[in-house]
Amino acid sequence: MASYALAGKKAVITGASGGIGFAIASRFAKEGASVVLAGRTRSKLQRSLAELQEMMGEPRGLELPQSHSIHCLDVGEMRAWGRLIKDNKEIDYLVNCAGEPQNSLLLRIDEETVDGLLASNLRGVIFGCKMVGRQMMARRRGGCIINISSLLAHKGVIGTSVYAAAKAGQLGLTTALSAELAKHGIRVNAVLPGYIETDMTDGLANKELQKKIPLGRFGTASEVADAVAFLAKNEYANNCILNLDGGLSAV
Numbered sequence: 001m002a003s004y005a006l007a008g009k010k011a012v013i014t015g016a017s018g019g020i021g022f023a024i025a026s027r028f029a030k031e032g033a034s035v036v037l038a039g040r041t042r043s044k045l046q047r048s049l050a051e052l053q054e055m056m057g058e059p060r061g062l063e064l065p066q067s068h069s070i071h072c073l074d075v076g077e078m079r080a081w082g083r084l085i086k087d088n089k090e091i092d093y094l095v096n097c098a099g100e101p102q103n104s105l106l107l108r109i110d111e112e113t114v115d116g117l118l119a120s121n122l123r124g125v126i127f128g129c130k131m132v133g134r135q136m137m138a139r140r141r142g143g144c145i146i147n148i149s150s151l152l153a154h155k156g157v158i159g160t161s162v163y164a165a166a167k168a169g170q171l172g173l174t175t176a177l178s179a180e181l182a183k184h185g186i187r188v189n190a191v192l193p194g195y196i197e198t199d200m201t202d203g204l205a206n207k208e209l210q211k212k213i214p215l216g217r218f219g220t221a222s223e224v225a226d227a228v229a230f231l232a233k234n235e236y237a238n239n240c241i242l243n244l245d246g247g248l249s250a251v
């Protein structure tokens with residue numbers, strides 16, 4: 001008989017209408033969790049929910065009661081997180097996956113763009129950890145938060161300065177919170193993907209770049225989802241900062 005490691009659990013995945021977020025949401029659903037797909041654009045979330053429901057097929061019977069839903073929010077707004085935790089009272093897992101890329105030199109970037117990048121890639125993660133972490137603490141049933149950072153937190157790539165600063169900030173946040181929240185049974189971890197095939201990297205996968213990656217290819221969203229599922233399920237994973245980049249961080 002199949003076993004569902006996350007049966008009876010609720011997971012909120014931000015950026016769930018995007019490539020990696022949707023793969024993570026699908027993986028959590030396949031492992032038995034009820035998933036809240038969160039993101040900015042309602043129509044994209046509705047499409048993703050329909051795809052998820054189709055993929056999961058008919059309800060699998062009473063032994064696995066699952067219900068998936070969407071929640072529209074801009075992660076950079078604290079009040080939006082207040083509404084999310086009001087609507088979703090029993091969150092076991094939060095995956096902070098929403099994020100936006102940068103493609104310009106720092107000298108050419110204006111204040112509004114800097115604010116937007118920091119809001120999506122760092123403030124949103126801080127607010128998510130604070131608001132969902134507070135709910136997890138009050139519930140006294142522990143929990144796990146996984147932040148999707150980036151290889152670029154460590155590796156210098158031209159045109160990514162503010163994004164890289166935000167992703168490096170996520171690592172400091174993860175480490176500090178893994179110490180701060182452990183006594184409440186809440187684990188905090190991060191994944192640092194390298195180049196992954198999604199809309200965000202559309203057009204980047206040329207032979208020259210692929211040759212620089214020791215494994216010779218971009219990763220897939222489902223390979224990132226595997227790493228996230230590992231961190232969610234391994235009860236000793238806390239401040240686990242997991243590189244997933246085909247070895248690019250080593251060269």
Ligand SMILES: NC(=O)c1ccc[n+]([C@@H]2O[C@H](COP(=O)([O-])OP(=O)(O)OC[C@H]3O[C@@H](n4cnc5c(N)ncnc54)[C@H](OP(=O)(O)O)[C@@H]3O)[C@@H](O)[C@H]2O)c1
Nearest residue numbers: 015017018019020040041074075098099150195196198200
């Ligand atoms: N792809 C890669 O190679 C790679 C590598 C390293 C790290 N990452 C990180 O992995 C995460 C997912 O990337 P991806 O490739 O799956 O990107 P994607 O396909 O472009 O998806 C991005 C998702 O984030 C959501 N989002 C962006 N800003 C938001 C905000 N302020 N509030 C709420 N939702 C927001 C988007 O929703 P809307 O479209 O509705 O705004 C979308 O669902 C990002 O954090 C990214 O930085 C990606």
